[in-house]
Amino acid sequence: MTVAGEAARIAAPDEAVSLDELRLAARNHGMPLEALRYDVTPPGLHYLLVHYDIPFIDPASWQLRVGGHVRSPLVLDLAALRARPAVSRTVTLECAGNGRARLVPRPVSQPWLDEAVGTARWTGTSLAPLLREAGVLDGAVDVAFTGHDHGTERGVEQDYQRALSLPDALSEDVLLAYEMNGAPLPPQHGAPVRLIVPGWYGMAHVKWLREITVSDAPFTGFQNAVAYRLRQSADSPGGGEPVTRIQPRALVIPPGFPDFMTRRRVLDAGQVTLSGRAWSGRAPLTAVSLSTDGGASWTTATLGPATERHAWHSWTATWQAAPGEYELCARATDAEGDQPVDPPWNMQGMANNMVQRVPVTVR
Amino acid sequence: MTVAGEAARIAAPDEAVSLDELRLAARNHGMPLEALRYDVTPPGLHYLLVHYDIPFIDPASWQLRVGGHVRSPLVLDLAALRARPAVSRTVTLECAGNGRARLVPRPVSQPWLDEAVGTARWTGTSLAPLLREAGVLDGAVDVAFTGHDHGTERGVEQDYQRALSLPDALSEDVLLAYEMNGAPLPPQHGAPVRLIVPGWYGMAHVKWLREITVSDAPFTGFQNAVAYRLRQSADSPGGGEPVTRIQPRALVIPPGFPDFMTRRRVLDAGQVTLSGRAWSGRAPLTAVSLSTDGGASWTTATLGPATERHAWHSWTATWQAAPGEYELCARATDAEGDQPVDPPWNMQGMANNMVQRVPVTVR
Numbered sequence: 001m002t003v004a005g006e007a008a009r010i011a012a013p014d015e016a017v018s019l020d021e022l023r024l025a026a027r028n029h030g031m032p033l034e035a036l037r038y039d040v041t042p043p044g045l046h047y048l049l050v051h052y053d054i055p056f057i058d059p060a061s062w063q064l065r066v067g068g069h070v071r072s073p074l075v076l077d078l079a080a081l082r083a084r085p086a087v088s089r090t091v092t093l094e095c096a097g098n099g100r101a102r103l104v105p106r107p108v109s110q111p112w113l114d115e116a117v118g119t120a121r122w123t124g125t126s127l128a129p130l131l132r133e134a135g136v137l138d139g140a141v142d143v144a145f146t147g148h149d150h151g152t153e154r155g156v157e158q159d160y161q162r163a164l165s166l167p168d169a170l171s172e173d174v175l176l177a178y179e180m181n182g183a184p185l186p187p188q189h190g191a192p193v194r195l196i197v198p199g200w201y202g203m204a205h206v207k208w209l210r211e212i213t214v215s216d217a218p219f220t221g222f223q224n225a226v227a228y229r230l231r232q233s234a235d236s237p238g239g240g241e242p243v244t245r246i247q248p249r250a251l252v253i254p255p256g257f258p259d260f261m262t263r264r265r266v267l268d269a270g271q272v273t274l275s276g277r278a279w280s281g282r283a284p285l286t287a288v289s290l291s292t293d294g295g296a297s298w299t300t301a302t303l304g305p306a307t308e309r310h311a312w313h314s315w316t317a318t319w320q321a322a323p324g325e326y327e328l329c330a331r332a333t334d335a336e337g338d339q340p341v342d343p344p345w346n347m348q349g350m351a352n353n354m355v356q357r358v359p360v361t362v363r
Numbered sequence: 364m365t366v367a368g369e370a371a372r373i374a375a376p377d378e379a380v381s382l383d384e385l386r387l388a389a390r391n392h393g394m395p396l397e398a399l400r401y402d403v404t405p406p407g408l409h410y411l412l413v414h415y416d417i418p419f420i421d422p423a424s425w426q427l428r429v430g431g432h433v434r435s436p437l438v439l440d441l442a443a444l445r446a447r448p449a450v451s452r453t454v455t456l457e458c459a460g461n462g463r464a465r466l467v468p469r470p471v472s473q474p475w476l477d478e479a480v481g482t483a484r485w486t487g488t489s490l491a492p493l494l495r496e497a498g499v500l501d502g503a504v505d506v507a508f509t510g511h512d513h514g515t516e517r518g519v520e521q522d523y524q525r526a527l528s529l530p531d532a533l534s535e536d537v538l539l540a541y542e543m544n545g546a547p548l549p550p551q552h553g554a555p556v557r558l559i560v561p562g563w564y565g566m567a568h569v570k571w572l573r574e575i576t577v578s579d580a581p582f583t584g585f586q587n588a589v590a591y592r593l594r595q596s597a598d599s600p601g602g603g604e605p606v607t608r609i610q611p612r613a614l615v616i617p618p619g620f621p622d623f624m625t626r627r628r629v630l631d632a633g634q635v636t637l638s639g640r641a642w643s644g645r646a647p648l649t650a651v652s653l654s655t656d657g658g659a660s661w662t663t664a665t666l667g668p669a670t671e672r673h674a675w676h677s678w679t680a681t682w683q684a685a686p687g688e689y690e691l692c693a694r695a696t697d698a699e700g701d702q703p704v705d706p707p708w709n710m711q712g713m714a715n716n717m718v719q720r721v722p723v724t725v726r
Binding site for chain 1: 378379380381382383384385386387388389390391392393395397398400405406407408409411413414415416417419464471472474475476478513514515516517520549550551552617620621622623624625626629
C-alpha cells in the first residue's frame with residue numbers, strides 16, 4: 001500500500017490558535033499537571049488523543065484477527081485473549097505531539113502544551129507468544145496493527161493503522177491490553193483491546209484493535225510513512241526520521257495556587273518542596289535538574305526509586321523561595337544525554353521535549 | 364462579604380483564541396459528542412471544568428462543617444456521611460459557559476464549543492435533613508458551600524464558594540454526593556464529597572466540599588455576585604440576572620466519520636438514523652426538532668422515554684440522506700418554550716444554548 005497525504009500546515013509566525021485546533025483541544029485533553037503527584041494516573045486524568053471518533057464495540061462480539069505472512073492465521077475473541085497468561089505493566093504514555101503548540105512557528109494539529117502524558121497500569125497478554133503461535137514465515141519484516149477507528153487525515157481515508165518492525169513487535173514488553181488500572185479499558189482508551197508498546201510515543205499503542213497483519217514488505221501506511229515523521233522540510237530525505245521512542249522529559253508540579261484565566265502561580269515565601277515526574281523511553285533515566293531562573297542555572301533534584309523501566313520516576317527538590325518573580329524549569333537526563341532546553345523544530349511538531357516553563361510569583 | 368472583581372474581557376471581533384484560553388482547554392475537556400450514545404457517561408468522558416487546581420484531600424481525615432446561622436453546628440466525617448440514608452440520582456450536568464467560544468464577540472474564558480456536558484449517576488445523602496438537624500434559625504436566607512479549591516479570579520483570591528437560597532438548598536433534590544457511577548468520586552469530580560443540585564448549571568455543584576454556612580444576610584461572594592451573571596454590559600442593573608437552571612438544549616451525534624483536523628463529517632448516502640440527547644433543567648422536556656438545512660426547516664424527532672427528571676432524554680430521527688452538503692441542527696423544546704437558534708449574547712458567555720451546527724458531506 002502506498003499513500004499520499006498533504007503536508008501538515010504551519011501557522012504563520014503571528015497566527016493565533018484556530019477554531020480547528022480549539023475543536024481538537026475541547027475533545028482531547030492533557031493531564032492537569034497537579035496529577036503528576038500520582039504514581040498511577042486516576043482514570044479520566046490520563047491524557048487522551050483520539051484521531052477520529054471513539055468507536056463503540058460490543059466486547060461480546062469483538063474479534064481479533066492475526067494474519068498475513070504467517071503459517072496459521074488466528075481469530076481470537078475476548079475470552080480467548082483473557083484465557084492466555086496475564087501480564088501487568090505500569091507504563092508512562094506521552095503523545096508524540098506533546099508541546100507542539102509551544103513551537104514557533106506552530107505546526108497546525110492537536111495543540112498540546114506540556115500535558116499530553118499519563119501513567120497507567122495495563123493488564124493484558126504478551127503479543128510475542130501469539131505471533132509465534134501464528135507462525136511468522138521467513139521473510140516477514142513488519143507487523144501492522146489496525147484499529148476500528150475510521151476517518152480521513154490530510155486527504156487519506158483510513159482505519160487508524162500503525163506498524164512495528166518484526167523485532168520490535170516480538171519484544172517481550174509488548175502487550176495486548178484489556179484492562180487499565182484494574183478495570184476493563186474505558187471506551188476512549190481503546191476498549192475492548194489495545195496495543196501497549198512500552199517506551200514508545202502514544203501513536204504506536206493502537207486502540208480498538210481489530211487486526212494484526214504480518215507483512216513481507218515494509219509497511220508504508222499513512223501513520224508510519226507520512227504522519228509520525230521528523231521532517232525539517234517538505235522534501236526531507238525519505239520523508240524524515242520515524243517517530244519511535246519517548247525522548248527524556250521532566251515536569252514540575254506547578255506550586256502555590258493559580259489564577260483562573262492565566263494559570264499564573266502565586267506562592268507564599270518560605271521553604272518549598274518542589275516535586276514532579278521524569279521519564280524517558282529512549283534510555284534509563286539518570287538525573288533530574290531544576291532551575292528557578294528560567295534555565296540560567298540548574299541544581300540537581302533527588303530522583304525517586306526506579307519502579308518499572310517504562311514508568312515515570314518521582315523527583316523532589318527543596319527551594320528557599322524568597323519574594324520575587326521566578327521561572328521554574330525541570331530537565332531530565334537519561335543514559336543517552338540531557339533533555340534539550342530548546343530542541344530542533346520539525347514540521348509536524350513531533351517528539352518535542354523542550355523544557356517546561358512555569359512562571360511563579362513568590363509573595 | 365463584599366467582593367470586587369474585574370469584568371471578563373471580550374475578544375475583539377477578529378481576535379483568535381489566545382494562549383490563555385488554549386491552556387484552559389488543554390486542562391478541562393468536553394464530552395466527545397459520540398459519547399451522547401450512553402445513558403450514563405463513562406468515567407473520563409464526562410465534561411470537566413476545574414476553576415483552580417484539583418485539590419488532593421485524604422478521605423480519612425476529611426471533615427465537613429455545617430454552621431453559621433444554625434442552632435447546632437455539625438462536623439461530619441466521611442463515615443458519618445456514608446452512614447446516613449443513601450440516595451442515587453442520574454443527573455445531566457452542563458457547564459454554564461458551554462458554547463461560549465461560538466459567541467461573537469467572544470468572552471475570554473474557558474473556550475467551550477458544544478461539548479461541556481455529561482450525565483452521571485450520583486450517590487450520596489440528602490442535604491435537607493442535615494440542615495434540619497443543624498437547626499436553621501429564623502431569618503436565614505442563604506446557604507453557602509465552600510470547596511477546598513483555592514485560586515484567584517479577576518483579582519479576587521478565594522476558595523471556590525457558591526450559595527443557594529435557603530428554599531433551593533432545602534429542595535429534596537439536593538445531594539451531598541460521595542459516589543459517581545458506583546465508585547468513589549474521582550479527584551477531578553470533587554473527591555471525597557461534592558454538592559449535586561439537579562437541574563442547575565455546573566457552577567452550583569460545589570466540589571471538594573469542606574463547609575456549609577447558613578447566613579442571615581444575602582450571600583455576595585464572587586461566584587454568585589460577579590462571575591455567574593447574565594450581563595449585557597458592565598453596568599447591567601444589579602450586576603445582571605444570576606445564572607441558575609440549565610436552559611433547554613439538544614445535541615445530535617455527528618454521523619458518518621470525521622476528518623482529523625477539521626472534524627468535518629463524511630456520510631454514505633442512504634437511510635440514516637440520527638440520534639442524540641436533549642435536556643432542560645428549567646422545565647420538563649417536551650419535544651426535539653431536527654433540521655438538515657441549517658435551521659431553514661425542521662422536523663419532529665422521536666423522543667425517548669423520560670428516565671429521571673434531570674437526566675437527558677434520548678431522541679432519534681430518520682433521514683434519507685442524498686449526496687450533497689448539509690448542516691444538521693437539533694433543537695429542544697421544554698414546557699416553557701423552544702431552544703433559541705441564536706440566544707441573546709451576554710458578557711460572560713453564560714447559559715448560551717444556541718443550536719449546534721454539524722456540517723456533513725453525504726457522498
